[in-house]
Amino acid sequence: MHHVVIIGCGFGGLAAARELARADVRITLIDRSNHHLFQPLLYQVATAGLSAPAISAPIRSILADQRNLTSLMAAVTDIDVNGKAVTLEDGTRIDYDYLVVAAGSTHSYFGHDEWAPLAPGLKTLEDAFDIRRRILMAFEYAERETDPAKRAEWLTFTVIGAGATGVEMAGTLIEIARHTLSGEFRKIDPHAARVVLLEGSERVLGAYPADLSEKARLQLQKLGVDVRTSSRVTDIDAECVRYTDAAGEQRLASRTVIWSAGVAASPLGKALGVPLDRAGRVQVSPELTIAGHPEVFVIGDLAAAISDGKPVPGVSPAAKQMGRVAGRNILHRIAGTALESFQYRDYGSLATIGRKAAIAMVGKFKFSGYAAWLFWLFVHVYFLIGFRNRMLVMSDWAWAYMTFKRSARVISTLVPDHPVDANGERKPVEAARD
Secondary structure: OEEEEEEOOOHHHHHHHHHOOOOOEEEEEEEOOOEEEOHHHHHHHHOOOOOHHHOEEEHHHHOOOOOOEEEEEOOEEEEEOOOOEEEEOOOOEEEOOEEEEOOOEEEOOOOOHHHOOOOOOOOOHHHHHHHHHHHHHHHHHHHHOOOHHHHHHHOEEEEEOOOHHHHHHHHHHHHHHHHHOOOOOOOOOHHHOEEEEEOOOOOOOOOOOHHHHHHHHHHHHHHOOEEEOOOEEEEEOOOEEEEEEOOEEEEEEOOEEEEOOOEEEOHHHHHHOOOEOOOOOEEOOOOOEEOOEEEEEEOHHHEEOEEOOEEOOOOHHHHHHHHHHHHHHHHHHHHOOOOOOOOOOOOOEEEEEEOOEEEEEEOOEEEEOHHHHHHHHHHHHHOOOOHHHHHHHHHHHHHHHHHOOOOOOOOOOOOOOOOEOOOOOEOOHHHHOO
């Protein structure tokens, strides 16, 4: 029986596994976590709108009925394409006949990895928990602060990067400040909090047509977000963000910074020993295989795939489609029949901006505002894994819509009584956030 190893259980890896559900093959699915994550709603966990189980489900539960599949919770550290084997973090070596690499992507700080502890990105549940803690603790520290200038620093939230995640995060943050926390503090007015969205290019949501991009900017500003385009970040420290714009070097005092400016392919792509593009993605054939190894398929965010002469975007529908094609091509190769080329079908793009605000592009149709927001809600609930998840999300969203309250605002880590620095010296409590 042919052995298929799938690395990663994101949208692409899960689609490949399901495509092979009825095949006479043995599948080993390897993921560093034990759950499949619905990443488009991850920012909702980071902003306390949804709990983690609402957008995730155990891999073993999702694929429990697939008897030809074994799931392993492990990290793949190396791939030996010549020896047809992958190596796990404990040194275990697993042989394969066919390999599907769906390892996804990670944050890119454009050569400034030292910014990562100060400006976390959003890719995993752990990232979401960290960001949620930072956001909620910023208000707590502001409540305790007596210096107006330092209080303003805590109440200034900076989102770097105005792609879909950045826009969604900025819009939700302003809603938390203006509505969710209203009346809950005694020394501060959460309504006074600022949300600044920094974007290096000339407009927000650059992947969308210019007219929709402009509508998104206007909706953000209407919500209260301070949108600053053509603003390139040059430095980040614990107290401020420095950036350049048309007026020169600027300093923005802010103690809570969220990074959504760039992504890079998983470093696992380097282990394949084939050409990579500038973002570290693996260059694949039309059949999604790599040069010299027709038994190795690369899909999802890790693949630099081309369809109809255009690069395939790193979005979940593309990953699902790649996963299904990779699964079918494995069966074609086993049967000795011709492989199919990957053709990306663009079903449209959606981005929510805030309450009753979104933009949508479906084929030739473009719309924004309340109608786009309702469409966004329907689409995301529809594609969630499992009936229970759909019910959780709908109930949480209905409650939030009627009350402006957010149900997942528990901070799980305690603040130390006397935080100390690396030298054992006491430091201000507000500096202990990391």
